[in-house]
Amino acid sequence: MFHPASFFKNNIKRIIPKSTYKKLKHSKKLHELKQYYKWQFSSFARFSAIPGGNEGLEQLTCQLQYHSHEIEKGLSHNNFRAGFGRRAITELTHSMRLWMQHNYPMEAFAMREALGVLKAYEDKHAKVGSALPLFYNDLIAGFEQEIRNADTDHCGASLFTRKPNDPHRTYKAVLEDRCSLRDYSEEPVNLDELIEAGQLAMRAPSVCNRQSVRLYISTNPDIIHKAMSIQAGMYGYKEPPAVMIITSTLTSFIDPTERNEPWVDGGLFSMALLGALEAQGLAACPLNAMFEQRRENAIRQALPIPPDEVLIMFVAVGHKPEKTLHPMSTRRDWHDIITILK
Ligand SMILES: Cc1cc2nc3c(=O)[nH]c(=O)nc-3n(C[C@H](O)[C@H](O)[C@H](O)COP(=O)(O)O)c2cc1C
Known part of the structure; x- marks a missing residue:
């Protein structure tokens, strides 16, 4: 059967140079991307809980x-x-x-x-x-x-009351025991422990194993101060001994249908990281990184996060205090x- 669309496509492909054809295909994909964002805009506008809107x-x-x-x-x-x-x-x-x-x-x-x-x-x-x-x-x-x-x-x-860490806890126990703690003991956090947790979190699956996630770790009080004061979600608490920032690079995504994948891979990595920190006996609190433009710009000015990386989450980390409320x-x-x- 004659298909006008594929006839047209095949002939175009034969007539025009390969590089031009690729450019055309790329523009088509960008157009698709725009359509997806339009659709995403309307479903978020329609169903989200933005006050003053939907009262479902x-x-x-x-x-x-x-x-x-x-x-x-x-x-x-x-x-x-x-x-x-x-x-x-x-x-x-x-x-x-x-x-x-x-x-x-x-x-x-x-x-x-x-x-x-x-x-x-x-x-x-x-x-x-x-x-x-x-x-x-x-x-x-x-x-x-x-x-x-x-x-x-x-x-x-x-x-919360600290118990001695059992390094042989089951996955179930780690999930059940973990909770966000925002107060930490005075004990400094060792960078090696954080790298180990990051390595364990790399066991998280990612789309086609493309591993888009990047992890920034700091125990430097100046960097922690910059990150925490811009993030501002732990206002009123002492600054933590360490901070981790999870990002995902857009360079890992190949099709407009993958436009939300950075946050899926980033979310999976983040949960694996929180589990790894808990398994190591460390206290942590995941922190929002879905910033408005002002804070997004501020964090990118303060820290060397490349523009191709989207922010996923911050994590405050420290050693567990003997007792604390949460x-x-x-x-x-x-x-x-x-x-x-x-
Ligand atoms: C994406 C994300 C962002 C969060 N942002 C903050 C934050 O900015 N400040 C804060 O104190 N807690 C923050 N939290 C921690 C949540 O309040 C906490 O995970 C939730 O209340 C469930 O409690 P649990 O972690 O103790 O189980 C965040 C958690 C997630 C997953």
Whole structure:
């Protein structure tokens, strides 16, 4: 059967020089890439939880989780700052009101967490003998009863207590034991330990084994200070003894369909790295590197990260302290996450 498209393609290929044909093919791929980004833009705009937009159950769940976590983090500071969280509580209670307006279920995970974290906030102030801040009662108006009855077993801060490291732990135990720790002991971190963890993380799979990930490691206080002050996600904590920065080079990707692959490979590597650090008995906290333009430029000015590498994640690393608080970060019920396809 006659196919006009392949007839045209084959003849073009015969007539024009090879290099021109390659250039044409390249422009076609760039056009495809643009289309993919357009499509990605519209699905992100449509489904994401950007406030003021979609108020679906899952989007409001995200907003509740986001602000509950902010408060949980504040409750986990070893140097508790009474009266903290005006902005987070304002945002959280605003999302709770939207939730009520939509008649979403009160027993849903995110709502239970929001109420629980506010109860933990009240309990913590009572425990340290501080009055609740003046803004608090106005913000929670209408939720007093629900907060009073909320369950705090799975919300707020949890106490981490160091145990001797067992180098023979199973993978399951490493996953279960790992949690993000933001306070570290005074003991300096040895570069060799970090390189060893990086090497172990290289066991992570990558698309066609192309190994796009690059890892930057530093125990230099000046570099740590630059990285941590621009990243700013551990504000209020002492700077860690070491920092790791995971990137992924775009030079490893060959087709527009792979445009998100740097973050897939980078994510797999990052989790393997967190597991490796935990297995070595080190404490770590993954840190966001999805920056707005200002911080992206600042980090690239401060550190020698080549422009072809996209930022994946920062990791603060240190030795485990004897005791420290950390956010409970309770996981959702597996039924919320796992779907069996029959
Ligand atoms: C991509 C990513 C970015 C994160 N960014 C931050 C951050 O900027 N600051 C922070 O304190 N924690 C950050 N975290 C840690 C999360 O808060 C933490 O992983 C989550 O609450 C689950 O708790 P767990 O790690 O203790 O299991 C980040 C985690 C990930 C995976």
